Amino acid sequence: MKLEARSVGWATGARRIVQDVSFEVTPGETFGLIGPNGSGKSTLLRLLAGLLARPSGAVLLDGEPLTSLSRRDIAQNIAVVEQIAETSEALSVRDVVELGRTPWLSALRPFGAQDRVIVNDALEAVGMAHMTQHRWATLSGGERQRVQIARALAQRPRLLMLDEPTNHLDIHHQLSLLRLVGNLPVTVIIALHDLNQAMGCDRLAVMDEGRMVACGPPGEVLDAARLASIFRVKATRLRDPADNATIFRFQCPGE
Numbered sequence: 643m644k645l646e647a648r649s650v651g652w653a654t655g656a657r658r659i660v661q662d663v664s665f666e667v668t669p670g671e672t673f674g675l676i677g678p679n680g681s682g683k684s685t686l687l688r689l690l691a692g693l694l695a696r697p698s699g700a701v702l703l704d705g706e707p708l709t710s711l712s713r714r715d716i717a718q719n720i721a722v723v724e725q726i727a728e729t730s731e732a733l734s735v736r737d738v739v740e741l742g743r744t745p746w747l748s749a750l751r752p753f754g755a756q757d758r759v760i761v762n763d764a765l766e767a768v769g770m771a772h773m774t775q776h777r778w779a780t781l782s783g784g785e786r787q788r789v790q791i792a793r794a795l796a797q798r799p800r801l802l803m804l805d806e807p808t809n810h811l812d813i814h815h816q817l818s819l820l821r822l823v824g825n826l827p828v829t830v831i832i833a834l835h836d837l838n839q840a841m842g843c844d845r846l847a848v849m850d851e852g853r854m855v856a857c858g859p860p861g862e863v864l865d866a867a868r869l870a871s872i873f874r875v876k877a878t879r880l881r882d883p884a885d886n887a888t889i890f891r892f893q894c895p896g897e
């Protein structure tokens with residue numbers, strides 16, 4: 643699915659949180675959003691998913707303005723995993739993941755065997771199939787994160803938006819999640835803090851103070867001058883001899 647952001651913005655009171663952001667994400671692309679704390683990444687993701695009232699500019703999905711689509715149309719196309727997921731404490735892991743099927747169900751099309759297979763696959767994909775009966779309230783931060791990702795996978799979206807999906811995960815689950823997401827046959831927009839992980843995206847948009855200040859392939863966008871001016875770090879580029887990949891080592895200026 644193709645997504646186009648045209649001069650997207652959002653303000654609260656007199657404060658502009660996101661301003662004049664334009665880019666296109668092509669079908670199948672993994673598009674990363676990076677930027678310092680408070681630079682507007684989560685707000686931009688919410689705008690792209692149509693979750694904020696009174697946005698400015700336009701978001702188009704395969705050429706159709708988001709505003710012309712029903713909530714159900716949007717939910718059949720876009721799944722969002724936010725940083726803080728609100729879920730009833732009493733639900734089981736399976737219940738939460740089954741919620742991902744909601745946009746596809748109706749009185750004439752109740753939850754059935756095919757939905758059960760999709761839910762099982764999603765639980766399997768995030769390594770939570772052994773905990774289906776556990777209650778949400780009892781889960782660790784990383785387990786909750788993986789269940790929310792399974793819910794989004796069960797939605798079978800064409801566009802998956804993830805807000806810092808690795809932030810609660812141990813290193814094994816971080817890497818397996820990124821590999822899982824990278825191999826999905828869908829368009830992905832992902833906000834990330836780890837710039838080494840961001841190097842795995844097809845393209846990156848850099849946010850700073852609510853504006854997009856750069857957009858392009860990771861190797862071009864993450865140059866020493868930008869890392870110093872936007873992220874306020876001194877970066878040394880290293881090469882992994884195993885596969886020739888670029889790795890950054892960061893230091894605070896003056897160290």
Ligand SMILES: Nc1ncnc2c1ncn2[C@@H]1O[C@H](COP(=O)(O)OP(=O)(O)OP(=O)(O)O)[C@@H](O)[C@H]1O
Nearest residue numbers: 654659677678679680681682683684685686833849
């Ligand atoms: N509903 C709101 N009302 C007021 N201010 C808001 C609101 N939502 C976001 N902000 C402010 O907008 C700025 C951008 O927030 P946002 O969460 O989009 O940044 P971010 O880049 O995702 O940050 P982080 O990396 O810390 O998660 C922050 O200063 C935040 O306090």
